[in-house]
Amino acid sequence: xxxxxxxxxxxxxxxxxxxxxxxxxxxxxxxxxxxxxxxxxxxxxxxxxxxxxxxxxxxxxxxxxxxxxxxxxxxxxxxxxxxxxxxxxxxxxxxxxxxxxxxxxxxxxxxxxxxxxxxxxxxxxxxxxxxxxxxxxxxxxxxxxxxxxxxxxxxxxxxxxxxxxxxxxxxxxxxxxxxxxxxxxxxxxxxxxxxxxxxxxxxxxxxxxxxxxxxxxxxxxxxxxxxxxxxxxxxxxxxxxxxxxxxxxxxxxxxxxxxxxxxxx
Amino acid sequence: xxxxxxxxxxxxxxxxxxxxxxxxxxxxxxxxxxxxxxxxxxxxxxxxxxxxxxxxxxxxxxxxxxxxxxxxxxxxxxxxxxxxxxxxxxxxxxxxxxxxxxxxxxxxxxxxxxxxxxxxxxxxxxxxxxxxxxxxxxxxxxxxxxxxxxxxxxxxxxxxxxxxxxxxxxxxxxxxxxxxxxxxxxxxxxxxxxxxxxxxxxxxxxxxxxxxxxxxxxxxxxxxxxxxxxxxxxxxxxxxxxxxxxxxxxxxxxxxxxxxxxxxxxxxxxxxxxxxxxxxxxxxxxxxxxxxxxxxxxxxxxxxxxxxxxxxxxxxxxxxxxxxxxxxxxxxxxxxxxxxxxxxxxxxxxxxxxxxxxxxxxxxx
Numbered sequence: 001x002x003x004x005x006x007x008x009x010x011x012x013x014x015x016x017x018x019x020x021x022x023x024x025x026x027x028x029x030x031x032x033x034x035x036x037x038x039x040x041x042x043x044x045x046x047x048x049x050x051x052x053x054x055x056x057x058x059x060x061x062x063x064x065x066x067x068x069x070x071x072x073x074x075x076x077x078x079x080x081x082x083x084x085x086x087x088x089x090x091x092x093x094x095x096x097x098x099x100x101x102x103x104x105x106x107x108x109x110x111x112x113x114x115x116x117x118x119x120x121x122x123x124x125x126x127x128x129x130x131x132x133x134x135x136x137x138x139x140x141x142x143x144x145x146x147x148x149x150x151x152x153x154x155x156x157x158x159x160x161x162x163x164x165x166x167x168x169x170x171x172x173x174x175x176x177x178x179x180x181x182x183x184x185x186x187x188x189x190x191x192x193x194x195x196x197x198x199x200x201x202x203x204x205x206x207x208x209x210x211x212x213x214x215x216x217x218x219x220x221x222x223x224x225x226x227x228x229x230x231x232x233x234x235x236x237x238x239x240x241x242x243x244x245x246x247x248x249x250x251x252x253x254x255x256x257x258x259x260x261x262x263x264x265x
Numbered sequence: 266x267x268x269x270x271x272x273x274x275x276x277x278x279x280x281x282x283x284x285x286x287x288x289x290x291x292x293x294x295x296x297x298x299x300x301x302x303x304x305x306x307x308x309x310x311x312x313x314x315x316x317x318x319x320x321x322x323x324x325x326x327x328x329x330x331x332x333x334x335x336x337x338x339x340x341x342x343x344x345x346x347x348x349x350x351x352x353x354x355x356x357x358x359x360x361x362x363x364x365x366x367x368x369x370x371x372x373x374x375x376x377x378x379x380x381x382x383x384x385x386x387x388x389x390x391x392x393x394x395x396x397x398x399x400x401x402x403x404x405x406x407x408x409x410x411x412x413x414x415x416x417x418x419x420x421x422x423x424x425x426x427x428x429x430x431x432x433x434x435x436x437x438x439x440x441x442x443x444x445x446x447x448x449x450x451x452x453x454x455x456x457x458x459x460x461x462x463x464x465x466x467x468x469x470x471x472x473x474x475x476x477x478x479x480x481x482x483x484x485x486x487x488x489x490x491x492x493x494x495x496x497x498x499x500x501x502x503x504x505x506x507x508x509x510x511x512x513x514x515x516x517x518x519x520x521x522x523x524x525x526x527x528x529x530x531x532x533x534x535x536x537x538x539x540x541x542x543x544x545x546x547x548x549x550x551x552x553x554x555x556x557x558x559x560x561x562x563x564x565x566x567x568x569x570x571x572x573x574x575x576x577x578x579x580x581x582x583x584x585x586x587x588x589x590x591x592x593x594x595x596x597x598x599x600x601x602x603x604x605x606x607x608x609x610x611x612x613x614x615x616x617x618x619x620x621x622x623x624x625x626x627x628x629x630x
Contacts, residue, residue, distance in 0.1 A: 163329055164362040166349040168376035168427065175350070178375070182366045 012235035022232055030236030046220065046237065053217040054244075056135075057199040063139045064146045064195050069188070071143075072150035085151070088144050096141070100208050103137045104128055107209070129211035137205050142198060146191035153187025189252075197245055217241055277341065278302040279431050279463040280309075280326065285335035287321055287487075295321040296332070297487035303431070303465060303480075308457050310466045310474040313484035314510070319467045320359075322484075323433050326465060327356045340430040350379075355424035356433040360440065361416045363408040369395070369419050370404040376427040394426040397456070414445045425456070431463045438473065450477055471511050475499060483507050499551075501626055508549040508628045515555070515593050516628070517548045525622075530591050531568045535622040547629035554624035555595035557584065557610065558617045566620040572610050584610065586618060593618060 012030055017023035036044045075084045091099060106112045107128035114124035127133055157180060165175035203218030217237065224234025280303040287296040296318045303309040311319040324330040325337060328349035337344040340353050355376070363372050370391055377387045395401045398418040408416060417437060424432055437453075438446045454477055457464050468474050474481045475495045482492040483506070491498055491507045502508035505516055519529035521540035526533055527548070540546060561567055570593060574585035579599070586593045595618065597609060610616055 158362070160358055160360065160362040161364060163327075163349070164356070164358055164364070165375070165379075167327060167354075167356045168423070169350045169379035170375075171348075171350055174379065179364060182364075 008235040008238060011231050012239050014232045016230040016232050019229070030233045031240070033233060034237055034240055046217075049215060049220055050217050050240070050244075052215075053200055053202075056138075056202075056216060057196050060135065060138045060142065060199040061192055061196045063135070064143050065188070065192065067139065068143050068146035068191065069150055069184075072147050072154050072187075075147070076151055076154040088147050091140075091144065097204070097208075099141070100137055100205055103133060103140070103209060107133045107136075129209060129213050131210070131214060133209040134206050134214050137209050138199055138202055141205065142195040145194035145198075149190040149194065150184060150187040153184040157183045193249075200245065201241060277305060278338070279305040279307070279340060280465060281336075281338040282322075282325075283336040283338075285322070285325060285332045285337065287318075287325065287330060287332050294487050296325070298335070299484075299487070299489055300335075301482060301489060301492060303463060305463055306461050308454070308464045308466065308477060308479045310468060310478040310481040311484055312468055312471060312474040312481055312510075314469060316486075317484040318487040319469075319484050320435055323356075323435050323465065323467050326431070327354060327433055328352050353430035354433055355427050355429040356435065357417075357420045357424050357437045359435045359437070361408075361420040363416060363419055363423070365408050368405050368407050369400065369411070372408070372419055373423045373426055375423065380427075390426055391422075394422045397459075398422045398425075398452075413441050414449065417441065417449060421453075421456070425460065425462070428460075429462060431465060434464060434466045436468055437466075439468075439470075446473070453477065475511070483510060485510075502549060502628050505547055505549070505628045508626070513552050513594060514549040514628075515552065517550070517591065517625075518545065519548060520545050530589050531620075532589075534620060534625065535565045536625045536627065537622050538627045540627070544630055546627050549626045549628040550620055550624050552583070552594040552596040553581075554621060555593065556619035556621065557595055557597060558619070559610075561617050562619055564619050565622055566625070568618050568620070569615060570618045572612055572614050572616065575610075575612065582609065586616075588618060 011022055013026045013028070014022040014024060015027055015029065032038070034046045036042050036047055075081050075088070078084055104111070107130075108114075109124055109126070109128070111128065113127060117124060161179040161183065162175055165179035166172070170178060201218045201221075202216055203222040206214040206216045206219055207222075221234050221237045221241070224230045224237065228234075280301075282299055282301050285296050285299045286294075288294050299318070299322060311322060313319045321330060325332050326339065326344075328344065328347060342353075344352060364375065367375070373391045373394060374387050377390060382390075392401065392404075395404055398421055400415060400418045400422065403411065403415060403419075408419070411419065420437070434453075438449050441449065450473060453464075466474075466477065475498075478495050480492065480494055481498060483490045483498060485506050491503050498507060499511050502511065502514070505514075508514040508516065517529050517531065517534075519527040519534065521527045521542050521544055522533070523542055524539050525537070526535055527540060527546060529548070534548070536548065556562065556564075568588050570586040570588035572584055573587050573592070576583040576585070577599075581596045581598055584595045584597065586595060
């Protein structure tokens with residue numbers, strides 16, 4: 001784990017040579033370029049993509065939370081929870097790419113959704129490629145990463161605290177807010193991180209379901225290592241992204257204290 | 266044991282149950298037609314072995330279980346369809362159920378804040394309550410930093426600060442060691458008398474119930490076996506179960522042959538109660554009521570017995586005696602014993618045992 005990371009760190013301070021090789025001398029140019037400080041003036045292209053990616057990851061995380069949190073409760077309290085848990089994990093048994101291609105089949109012009117709409121004589125929708133398709137598939141992909149830790153937290157909830165809060169005059173909602181939600185918080189934080197971090201670096205889903213129209217920071221990095229063969233700039237962009245995630249974690253740890261960090265791990 | 270100086274307070278019922286029945290999903294009958302009434306300001310205990318329905322009864326009062334049949338009134342109000350958060354009661358839960366993410370102050374303030382009291386008033390009342398239960402110095406601590414006894418005080422303060430009409434306590438001292446339990450028993454009685462709040466106290470510890478209660482009910486298999494003053498239940502148990510569950514009892518079977526005499530394996534015995542000749546009865550006598558002596562005392566109901574076993578418990582000696590086919594247990598105070606190894610009576614010695622008629626209680630027939 002350390003060796004590739006160190007290699008990338010060094011690479012991010014080098015320059016692209018002919019045919020995509022890495023050459024010296026050491027330079028900060030890659031980072032300056034990312035932050036839009038070029039010789040020709042300020043160009044926020046990459047910062048905008050980064051901001052868009054953060055927004056995308058936040059929305060995805062929020063959507064998975066809204067879907068996954070109640071789902072985790074429903075599973076934990078269901079009589080069929082073993083079966084339901086299996087259904088949550090089931091997608092992992094299929095290749096990730098195949099699942100994403102399945103969404104293309106569902107969303108494409110003559111796909112499942114449009115065929116269904118057609119039965120009612122409705123006009124087909126342009127669902128693929130689109131942001132909508134990218135959001136749907138990303139939420140779908142990362143939902144289990146939120147459901148599982150929240151489910152574990154719900155399983156361990158001490159329900160007598162819920163009773164105690166009601167006994168002390170809290171209605172059902174306030175009791176949930178004060179007595180149950182705090183108990184599930186460690187699961188929520190773990191789930192949110194497990195969704196947010198990969199969603200921030202997503203490139204396969206945006207590539208396939210966005211078909212070139214949806215550019216996220218993940219796509220930028222992937223292109224540098226792929227088509228463009230500018231490993232130096234790709235490494236720099238990757239390190240900016242990593243720095244952003246670490247900064248977020250550090251801010252969280254500072255707020256929640258050591259206790260919060262322990263809970264996280 | 267109860268001192269007998271505390272008089273049960275008179276007044277309108279704070280809690281009234283009429284024919285309450287509760288059957289759980291699996292078909293278990295938790296409560297089978299329970300009726301009782303608790304007076305205002307009373308310290309009332311529900312005593313029984315686990316599974317007797319006492320906790321279910323408390324949960325019905327708290328609103329956490331809904332009875333299948335019967336009526337529940339608290340402070341004169343019908344509690345049908347009243348959710349827990351609108352009931353004039355508060356609960357001290359068995360494992361305290363303190364909120365782990367709040368400190369002691371916040372835990373105690375919770376109920377008042379839910380009522381949206383002004384913060385200044387919340388502060389005043391919480392501080393006064395913490396003072397009352399003697400944990401004012403722990404206000405900023407989290408529950409996991411507290412000992413069992415301290416947690417218990419927080420749980421009490423958190424419930425009492427709301428000034429409930431009735432305080433429900435579910436085996437609140439069950440998890441504490443003996444010494445602390447005794448301390449807190451006295452503390453609880455002091456608080457109850459000071460605040461004049463009705464307590465409904467669930468316990469499986471018979472001594473605790475006897476010590477603390479104004480009145481108590483012994484429960485068994487979803488029913489109330491007997492209800493009354495602690496002294497009444499101890500001295501005059503009405504069923505063999507009460508006789509055995511509250512303390513220890515010698516149970517003696519027999520057939521009445523006269524209105525005040527009964528034929529038993531120990532021979533004919535005189536009793537105070539009026540019996541129907543020809544009928545079978547079960548008698549009970551407490552071990553400390555048996556009178557032991559080397560020479561016959563000449564009183565009624567004296568039988569011969571042999572000492573089988575002597576158990577030294579510090580304050581008293583427990584003798585296991587063989588009288589005919591019956592085994593009797595007798596307790597004697599160790600007031601006269603000063604040297605180790607010295608016992609009043611010896612192993613295997615034949616002695617006289619007197620069963621005073623006024624202490625022979627009919628517990629079944």
